[in-house]
Amino acid sequence: MKARHQEAWTAYAFLAAPMAVLALSTFGPILFSFILAFFDWHLLKGGPEFVGLRNFLDLGRDEVFDIALKNTMVYAMGVVPAQTALALLLAMAVNRAIPGRAFFRAAFYVPAITSSVVTSVIFLWIYAKTGLLNYLLSQLGFAGEDWLGSPRFALFSIMALNIWSTSGYFMIAFLAGLQAIPKSLYEAATMDHAGRVARFWHITLPSLRPTIFLVLTMGLIGAFQVFDQIYIMSNGGPANATTTMSFFIYASAFHHFRFGYASAAAIILFLVILALTLVQKRLLEERTGA
Amino acid sequence: MRKLWVWIIVALALVVFTGPFLWSLSLSFQQPGDVFEWPIKFIPDPATLSNYQRLFTEIGFPRWLFNSALIALIVTASNLFLDALAGYAFARLRFPGRDWLFLALLATLMVPNHVTLVPKFMALNALGMINSYPGLIFPNLVQVFGIFLMRQYFLSMPRELEEAASLDGCTPFQCFHRIILPNAKAPLAALGIYSFQGNWNEFLWPVIVTTTPEMYTLPVGMAMFRYEYQVEWTMLMAGAVLIALPMLVIFLSFQRLFLQSQWGGAVKG
Numbered sequence: 001m002k003a004r005h006q007e008a009w010t011a012y013a014f015l016a017a018p019m020a021v022l023a024l025s026t027f028g029p030i031l032f033s034f035i036l037a038f039f040d041w042h043l044l045k046g047g048p049e050f051v052g053l054r055n056f057l058d059l060g061r062d063e064v065f066d067i068a069l070k071n072t073m074v075y076a077m078g079v080v081p082a083q084t085a086l087a088l089l090l091a092m093a094v095n096r097a098i099p100g101r102a103f104f105r106a107a108f109y110v111p112a113i114t115s116s117v118v119t120s121v122i123f124l125w126i127y128a129k130t131g132l133l134n135y136l137l138s139q140l141g142f143a144g145e146d147w148l149g150s151p152r153f154a155l156f157s158i159m160a161l162n163i164w165s166t167s168g169y170f171m172i173a174f175l176a177g178l179q180a181i182p183k184s185l186y187e188a189a190t191m192d193h194a195g196r197v198a199r200f201w202h203i204t205l206p207s208l209r210p211t212i213f214l215v216l217t218m219g220l221i222g223a224f225q226v227f228d229q230i231y232i233m234s235n236g237g238p239a240n241a242t243t244t245m246s247f248f249i250y251a252s253a254f255h256h257f258r259f260g261y262a263s264a265a266a267i268i269l270f271l272v273i274l275a276l277t278l279v280q281k282r283l284l285e286e287r288t289g290a
Numbered sequence: 291m292r293k294l295w296v297w298i299i300v301a302l303a304l305v306v307f308t309g310p311f312l313w314s315l316s317l318s319f320q321q322p323g324d325v326f327e328w329p330i331k332f333i334p335d336p337a338t339l340s341n342y343q344r345l346f347t348e349i350g351f352p353r354w355l356f357n358s359a360l361i362a363l364i365v366t367a368s369n370l371f372l373d374a375l376a377g378y379a380f381a382r383l384r385f386p387g388r389d390w391l392f393l394a395l396l397a398t399l400m401v402p403n404h405v406t407l408v409p410k411f412m413a414l415n416a417l418g419m420i421n422s423y424p425g426l427i428f429p430n431l432v433q434v435f436g437i438f439l440m441r442q443y444f445l446s447m448p449r450e451l452e453e454a455a456s457l458d459g460c461t462p463f464q465c466f467h468r469i470i471l472p473n474a475k476a477p478l479a480a481l482g483i484y485s486f487q488g489n490w491n492e493f494l495w496p497v498i499v500t501t502t503p504e505m506y507t508l509p510v511g512m513a514m515f516r517y518e519y520q521v522e523w524t525m526l527m528a529g530a531v532l533i534a535l536p537m538l539v540i541f542l543s544f545q546r547l548f549l550q551s552q553w554g555g556a557v558k559g
Contacts, residue, residue, distance in 0.1 A: 004384065007383050007384055007385065008383075008384070008385035008386065010379075010383055010462040011379045011383035011384070011385040011388070012385065013462070013463070014375045014376065014378060014379040014383065014462070014466075015375070015376055015379050017372055017375065018372040018373070018375055018376035018432045018437065019376070021372065021428075021431045021432040022395075022398075022432050022434070024413070024428075025406075025410065025428065025429040025430075025431070025432070026398050026406065026434065027394070027398070028409070028413070029405075029406035029409035029410045029413070030398060030401055030405060030406055030409075032409040032412075032413075033405050033406060033408060033409050036408065036409060089299065090299070090303055093295075093296045093299040093300050093303070094300065096293065096296045097296055097297070097300050102545070104300055104303075104304065106541070106542065106545055107304055107307055107308055108303060108307050109541070109549075110307065110308070110311065110538065110541070111307060113487060113491075113537050113538075113541050113548070114311075114491075114534045114537060114538075115490070115491040115493070115508075115509050115533050115534065115537070116491065116493055116509070117491075117493060117508075117509040117512050117513055117530070117533065118314075118512075118530040118533050118534045119310070120513075121314075121512065121516060121526050121527070121529075121530045122310045122311070122313070122314045122527070122530060123310065124516070124526075125313075125314075125317070125523055125526075125527070126310060126313075130326065130327070130328070132313060135328045135329075135330075164306070164307070164310075168307060169552075172549055172552070172553050173553060176553060221400070221402070224402060225402050225403060225404065227404075227493075227494055228493045228494065228509075231493075231497070231513065232513050232516060245404075246402070246404050249404045249407070249408075250404070250407070250494075250498075253407065253408050253411070254498060259408050259412065262407075262408050263405075263408050263409075266402070266404050266405040266407070266408070267405070269402055269404060269405070270401055270402055270405050273400070273402060274400065277400070
């Protein structure tokens with residue numbers, strides 16, 4: 001019994017410093033933000049004022065928040081499936097690319113390890129009215145567009161950038177998943193005269209289900225938090241065309257100094273992510289019959 | 291014939307994924323006047339180093355570089371030590387509430403970082419740590435993901451190690467330092483790379499916490515540069531290259547370790 005006691009105290013000693021830091025940097029702030037959401041706390045106007053649900057009601061009537069919600073959904077529904085599909089396609093190709101697999105794996109991963117500022121700056125130039133993209137299009141006989149300056153294209157331009165940055169990252173997960181599928185399965189299917197599409201549909205996809213779920217979940221959580229590229233490339237504009245929920249939270253807090261309001265928006269963001277993740281989990285579990 | 295589609299896709303992807311970087315490299319060596327009208331030469335002619343020079347002489351780049359390096363190193367060292375401590379406790383020590391506490395830690399990974407943004411800012415503001423090194427460092431001293439990583443490793447560590455250690459008669463802390471940690475070099479290296487890279491590239495928190503140019507980290511400095519000055523593409527690209535370079539070197543040198551830190555044992559070779 002004494003040894004058990006001692007072990008517990010050792011654990012507490014080991015955990016003291018890390019948990020103290022986490023209490024102040026993570027647990028505390030998370031709890032506090034739930035409280036803050038019910039207050040009107042304007043940084044420049046002095047102290048907090050309890051307002052109950054008013055922040056949430058105001059958010060419901062806020063046009064910009066409405067736009068932010070819509071933009072975030074468009075962004076997530078566009079980016080997540082595209083980057084997942086592209087990651088899978090790249091993984092399948094790289095998996096068969098012998099020799100040079102390690103080289104291609106590295107080359108496609110580089111955007112993922114590069115600072116968002118770096119990729120944003122490079123694509124600012126590519127998307128510029130006299131940038132690389134419009135030049136290439138003009139060479140092919142197409143007219144260029146104002147990719148970041150026009151409300152029609154701005155969000156999609158940033159979506160394309162993110163698909164480009166993250167596909168290589170998720171490709172690694174699919175590569176590992178593909179390599180874990182026993183070749184004997186494919187051999188047996190070929191002997192049964194199953195075509196390429198049939199083999200993909202009945203062997204590859206089902207075997208990759210856990211990986212697909214992982215990639216979708218991580219992709220979803222990441223997509224809802226997109227911020228850096230918007231800050232650097234478009235600052236939420238033009239005309240709120242690229243204002244997502246994360247940018248709205250940032251702007252409410254650090255442009256308008258409405259801390260309580262921003263916290264309320266952040267809580268809603270968290271709940272949306274939670275709901276979508278649970279829905280996704282349920283959908284994938286139903287398929288397996290688990 | 292079937293292999294053709296593989297190589298077409300791979301070649302196309304290679305152009306798309308590396309093209310932007312190659313172009314930024316090219317622009318960084320070009321004369322400023324040469325990059326406003328097409329056709330822009332891919333191979334700069336005449337090439338120049340002036341963009342890189344001007345980064346160091348005309349804007350606060352050196353200071354930002356120092357800030358980024360200092361903070362990334364301190365945070366990484368702290369992560370390695372504290373995450374390993376906590377990871378070991380969760381993996382090998384029994385204490386009441388262990389599983390609940392660990393579950394709570396995992397739950398925090400699901401919370402978007404924008405939720406904690408305002409409370410963290412307010413707390414640091416009250417402590418007077420805004421726009422200071424402590425303000426940039428403190429929130430990142432411990433990483434939940436790092437605790438998770440180290441715990442995974444310690445769970446799979448052979449118990450003979452600890453049995454040998456207990457025969458040695460050292461205190462728990464001593465045993466941890468002298469015997470456990472030195473045997474965890476691989477996960478520690480992976481965690482170190484992950485932590486350094488995350489910190490070097492971090493943008494959201496530094497952009498909020500820093501308010502004067504001397505405290506900017508590299509990403510913040512370059513973002514501000516993009517807005518403040520007339521857009522000097524060649525200098526921006528030179529800055530971008532320099533920010534990306536350390537990560538590229540680390541990645542290419544320690545590829546397997548890098549990938550393992552993010553994707554675990556799933557990555558082979």
